[in-house]
Amino acid sequence: MSRTELRPLSADRQVDFQRVVDYAFDAAAGPPSYDGPESTPDLLGTQLGLFADGTLRTVCTHYELTVSHRGEWVPMAGLAGLATLPEHRREGYVRDLLSASLERWRNEFAFVALWPFDYGYYEQFGWAMGCTLMEYTCPPETLAFARDSPGQLERLTPDDWKRLQHVVETYGMEYDFTVQRDESWWRRRIFDTGDRYVYGIERDGQFHGYVGYSIDDESRMKVLYNAFTDHEAFRGLLGLLSNHDSQVETVTLYRPAESSLLDMVPDPKAVDCEVRPGMMVRVVSVIDALETVPYPEEATGTLTFAVTDETAAWNNGTFELTVSDGTGVCRRVDDATPDLRVDIETLAQLVVGYHAVPEARKLAGLETDDESATRLARWLPPRTVSPIDNF
Structure with missing residues (x-):
C-alpha cells in the first residue's frame, strides 16, 4: 500500500469531505448537489483527510474539548465522522488514520473519545467502552407526579446560551x-x-436545568439533552415533559445507568428501560493520562504498570506512578518488576472511572495481586461517567 499522509482539509476540499461523510452515514438520502448550505461540514471541529498518492482515501473530524473528570476540567480530544468511500475500504486506511491521529494528539491530550458505529471495530485499535446510559421510554402521563415542582419554565433561544x-x-x-x-x-x-x-427551568432569577427535545411524525418525543443543578430542577423538567400528554404518545430520555427514574415514578412498570452502550474512550499517552488524573488528597505511594498497546507503540512498556497530595508523577521504567499488568483498553476504563478495580480484574484485562489492587482502588474509585454531548 502507498505511503499515507493525514492533513487538515483546505477550504476547497470541504465538499469532498462532505461527499465521503454523506455516503458513509446517509447513503439512503441519495447524492446531494452540494451547491447549497447543506454542503457545509460541521465547522466546530477540524476536518482532516488521509491521502495516498495524492488521492483522498479517508476522512474524519477532530475536536478539541474540555470535559469534567473527577471533579476537575481537563482537555480531551474527540473523533467523529470517520469514513471511507467503498472503493477504498479494507485497505488499511482507517488504521493509518487512527495511528496518525494519535500521533497528532500525543503530548496535547491524555484521552480521546468517540461515539462508535460498531464497538468491536474500534476495540481492535485500543478504544474501550467508557460508559453506559439508561434509555427510558414511557407515556408522558407517567411523569405527571412532577408537575407541582417549583420553578418557572421558559422556552429558550440561542441567545440564552450564557x-x-x-x-x-x-x-x-x-x-x-x-x-x-x-x-x-x-x-x-x-x-x-x-x-x-x-426549555429551561428558573428559580430565584437563575436557571437550574434545561431540556432539549424533538418530536417526530409518529408523536414520539426524544429528549437528547437534559442537565440540572439539583433534584428539584430535574423534577421540574420531568413535569414539563408530562405536559405533552395530549400531544405525544411516548417520551424517551437518556440518563446515567445509575439513575433513579424507576424509583421516582408511581408506576415503574409503565416505564420501559434499557441499558445502552455509550461513548468509547482511549488513552493517548499512558504518562499523560496517569498524570492528568486528579487523585484523592489522601492517596500516597507508588505502583508500577506493565502496559500493552498494539496501536500506539509509545504506550508499550512499564511505567512507575507515584501519587501524593492528589497529584501523580509517571515515568517509564522498563527494567522494573510491575505491580500490575493491564492492556490499554482496561487502563482507559479504570482512569475514567467506568470500571472499578474489582470489575477490571474480573471482566477486563487487569492482572495484579490483592495488595496492589487495594491501593489502586483507593486511587481510582469508580465514577458516574455520563456524557450529554454526542459528537
Whole structure:
C-alpha cells in the first residue's frame, strides 16, 4: 500500500469531505448537489483527510474539548465522522488514520473519545467502552407526579446560551465527561438544529436545568439533552415533559445507568428501560493520562504498570506512578518488576472511572495481586461517567 499522509482539509476540499461523510452515514438520502448550505461540514471541529498518492482515501473530524473528570476540567480530544468511500475500504486506511491521529494528539491530550458505529471495530485499535446510559421510554402521563415542582419554565433561544452555562458546569461536577461548551457549541449543537426545542427551568432569577427535545411524525418525543443543578430542577423538567400528554404518545430520555427514574415514578412498570452502550474512550499517552488524573488528597505511594498497546507503540512498556497530595508523577521504567499488568483498553476504563478495580480484574484485562489492587482502588474509585454531548 502507498505511503499515507493525514492533513487538515483546505477550504476547497470541504465538499469532498462532505461527499465521503454523506455516503458513509446517509447513503439512503441519495447524492446531494452540494451547491447549497447543506454542503457545509460541521465547522466546530477540524476536518482532516488521509491521502495516498495524492488521492483522498479517508476522512474524519477532530475536536478539541474540555470535559469534567473527577471533579476537575481537563482537555480531551474527540473523533467523529470517520469514513471511507467503498472503493477504498479494507485497505488499511482507517488504521493509518487512527495511528496518525494519535500521533497528532500525543503530548496535547491524555484521552480521546468517540461515539462508535460498531464497538468491536474500534476495540481492535485500543478504544474501550467508557460508559453506559439508561434509555427510558414511557407515556408522558407517567411523569405527571412532577408537575407541582417549583420553578418557572421558559422556552429558550440561542441567545440564552450564557444563562445555561452554569447549569452544565454544575452538572459536570457530578457526571463526568460533560463537555464544557462555548458559544459556538451551544448555538450549533444545541439550538440551531431546526427540529429541537429547548426549555429551561428558573428559580430565584437563575436557571437550574434545561431540556432539549424533538418530536417526530409518529408523536414520539426524544429528549437528547437534559442537565440540572439539583433534584428539584430535574423534577421540574420531568413535569414539563408530562405536559405533552395530549400531544405525544411516548417520551424517551437518556440518563446515567445509575439513575433513579424507576424509583421516582408511581408506576415503574409503565416505564420501559434499557441499558445502552455509550461513548468509547482511549488513552493517548499512558504518562499523560496517569498524570492528568486528579487523585484523592489522601492517596500516597507508588505502583508500577506493565502496559500493552498494539496501536500506539509509545504506550508499550512499564511505567512507575507515584501519587501524593492528589497529584501523580509517571515515568517509564522498563527494567522494573510491575505491580500490575493491564492492556490499554482496561487502563482507559479504570482512569475514567467506568470500571472499578474489582470489575477490571474480573471482566477486563487487569492482572495484579490483592495488595496492589487495594491501593489502586483507593486511587481510582469508580465514577458516574455520563456524557450529554454526542459528537
